[in-house]
Amino acid sequence: MKIDFHTHVKISKQSTFMPEYFNEMMREAKASGLDALAVTEHFNTLRFHDIYDFLEENYPYENGYYMIDGLKLFPGIEVDVKEVGHILLIGDRDAILDIRASLENHTEKSNFIPFKDLLDLAEERDVLKIGAHAFRESTPLFQHDPEQLRRLDALDLNGKDLYAYGTDAYYQKLKSFAAELGLPIVAGSDTHQFLQYSSVYNDFAVECQTVGEFKSCIKNGDYKLEVSPSLDIKVKSATLVKKLLKKMLNKNGLFGFNA
Template identity: 55%
Template sequence: MNIDLHTHGKLSKKSAFSPAYFAEMMSEAKVNGLQAAALTEHFNTSNFFAMYEALDQMYPYNGHYYDVDGLKLFPGMEVDIAETGHILLIGLKENVLAVRSLLEDYTAQCSFIPFKRLLDLADEFNLWKIGAHPFRTSTPLHQLDPQLLKRLDAFDFNAKDIYVQGAEAYKNLITPFAEKLGVPVVAGSDSHQCLQYGSVINRLHVSCSTVEELKEAIKQGDYEMELSPCLHTKVKASVMMKKLLKQLAGEVPSRDEAEIGYLA
């Protein structure tokens, strides 16, 4: 089963959830060979709960994933922590929403939740914990307490960082770091725009229907990560399109978008 473990359902935090835009994203994901994806939208995006309410109206949910016209979509979110960094949490929809409700007082940059507290919450609600883009300049994780980092279930081999830093250079950073902590590495496209799907893929040797099965397959090393030979073009085109769409909507490009645009 081919799965992308870091994807977004909206163009940006400020944009409204668009069923048509989301359907186009999922269609492009399937065209790029995906059978599954984790929806890890930012926890402090505008109208987070409304996004899941819309999905409930659009697609059947079987207790583990949404069936998006044959693609398995596992619920999740991306959470900022006080020490700087992002954590992907993936699991049952009711558990994702419950933890999001408990994070209501932590949505502003001045009041993000401490790393340990988030780990404790994730464990309490049985959520899969992935350290997002641990070597990204703007939101690094690698400098944090190793004892806390060891509690993560995986680290994110992120398409945007591969684009910025180069595949070999980024692999040489994340591989020894993750191995020293005893934590596996998984691929995530970090797609906000449909052109980025397929830039990186996890090819599981088994088909999984629950997050527990996914977690176990990764833990057992029953997968490979595959980078598209078109990764550079996919990420560059996606980020440029995202920047254009945000500018048309009156939004300012993010620091990461500006950095990628500069390198492009």
């Protein structure tokens, strides 16, 4: 089972959710060879709930995921914490929406939730907790208290950061850090544009249906991390296209031709 644990379905936080763009992303994810995605949209993105309203109206939900023309889509969310850093939380629909509701008063930078409090909130539910892009200069996670970091289930091998910092050097740095904490590593492309799919992904030995099954496989090491030999061109191309698409957005966060 091939899954990407860090993906987005909006071009940016400021863009409006566009069903046509979403459907194209799902088709391309499947075409890239993936069997499943976790959609980890930013918790403070514009009109976060539009994503789940659309999913509810258009796709069946079963066993903790949406089935989209043969592709499994697991609910998730990416959360900023007060001390700086991003955390990915993946779980069933109700758990993710409940967490988002609890963060309603923490959507601005001035009042982001403290890291410990977010972990407390997450641990009240059955969710997969992943530390995102630990060494990204803008949102470094490595500087957090190791005791709190060890409460995570895994660290994120991030496609964008492998491209930005060099695949081998960054991977070795992350592996050393993960070993210090005693945490496993899982892969996430961090894409906002479909060309980046399959730049990195996780290949599980079994077909996982629930977050609990993912946790068990990750803990037992029953999966492989895969890094595409075309990672650089995938990420670079997606980044360039994303920039062009953002320039096409109007004041309502839509493409000009959708206005």
